[in-house]
Amino acid sequence: MNYSSLIKEWSGQVQPALVASFVFLFCLEACLWIRNLRQKKRLPGPFAWPVVGNAMQLGQMPHITFSNLAKKYGNVYQIRLGSNDIVVLNGETAIREALVQHSTEFAGRPDFVSFKSVSGGNSMTFTNYSKQWRKHRQIAQTTLRAFSSANSQTKKAFEQHIVEEATELLKAFFKLTDERQFFNPSNELTVAAANVICALCFGKRYGHDDAEFRTLLGRVDKFGETVGAGSLVDVMPWLQTFPNPVRSVYRNFKELNGVFFAFVRDKVAEHRVTFDPDVTRDMSDAIIAAIDKAESEVGLTEAHTEATVSDLIGAGLDTVSTCLHWIILLLAKHPHVQVRVQEQIDDVVGRDRLPNMDDKASLAYLDAVIYETMRYTSFVPLTIPHSTTSDVTIEGLHIPKDTVVFINQWSVNHDPLKWRDPHIFDPSRFLCENGLLDKDLTNSVMIFSTGKRRCIGDKIAKVEVFLFSAILIHQCTVENNSNQDFSLDCTYGLSLKPANYKISVKLR
């Protein structure tokens, strides 16, 4: 018997079995769906196919799909991914009702296998709600504050790190413009943001030419592909059993987490060797001391120390660099906005010194550009997935304990009832008639989430983004390559990454 007839015979036997299994699963799913509907248990939502659920409907940009589904099913609805029922929350009212009014019920994280690869399995960010988690978060938050905003001295020291990095970043940008004329600023921005948080954690920065550091960071931007809401790794574990793109992404994810965590673990180990309880040199020292103290109280172990540092570095570099990347691209795309920012900075700061945080109150238009970038791009479109810690009711709909919840920040920032022409980039929407910033409106932008899982780095992120942007725009003009289609395409993950756009900078 030749090879092709063997295949024919084999597929003749297997195909009916496959079809029968598919029909069986389909009927089973349909029966469950009808039963739940009769018992009014199922939340509204699209029909979920057997095995895959709604995975095929997510599309390239799940947050936009979710917003479209909200028009049909309301702001609280259910989808299914693989075998997981997932509740999607859209719009400011539903999201605030859940995350603020029912903050504890929505403070959980799902029991996803990918979350266990982060920070050696002891991540605070990717751990479910518990007494131990509360203490872990408090330690991370207090340490971050102590080294960035606790008093005027730490504020100044933190600002100084940013000024130093912004100056190095400018040098790297000018060098790239000289060498290539147009370049993608992504890697340099990642190094700059990583250096700010490394300076806080380890008291050390790395050069833009440091090959080891660049290799380490070069892969970190892939992290969000796996942990972003809508990633299929955790909801369809069977995808790990045969070669396919999801399996490759997940293998890369595990490897990059291993390499990144090993880097942090080594640095913390070096700190332990020279640790002196009377001299706190940096955040690593502060975290070593705080976790040692908390060990007996709630069972945090030494391993949680490096996990905390790894969480803070991981969270602090990718988000800030992505935000700066979008600001640069939007300024290159909208030269009139860039000129207006430059004019305001020149008026307030002049040309003889660099901008600093004391200028912020007088630079409302720059702040407006930053908030509009956050709103318009919504570059963290969905938060890290949450889960419910007990049964809860939102907008009259019952959500059981341990349900995975996706929170659609993009839907808040693009609600046409709240924002006039939400699809248009218009920083002046944030200015009052007197030219000052409309604080009520800036508070309505949702990018750091809210409630018990709200980002703990929001304040330092705002300082970094403001100061980096102010110094860059004060010192140079960002230009677009006129041959380039500048449609601002991006790839989806925990954060939206701009496509490979190239810019150049001109010294002012």
Ligand code: HEM
């Ligand atoms: C523009 C920059 C940033 C943005 C847009 C951002 C946004 C977010 C978002 C959306 C979350 C998830 C919240 C949720 O799941 O509901 C988060 C969590 C977190 N962020 Fe940020 N972040 C930024 C910068 C930073 C920085 C600079 C740090 C620290 C150095 C940081 C540390 C964290 C941590 C530790 C968490 C986990 C909180 C938890 O699970 O309890 N972030 N951030």
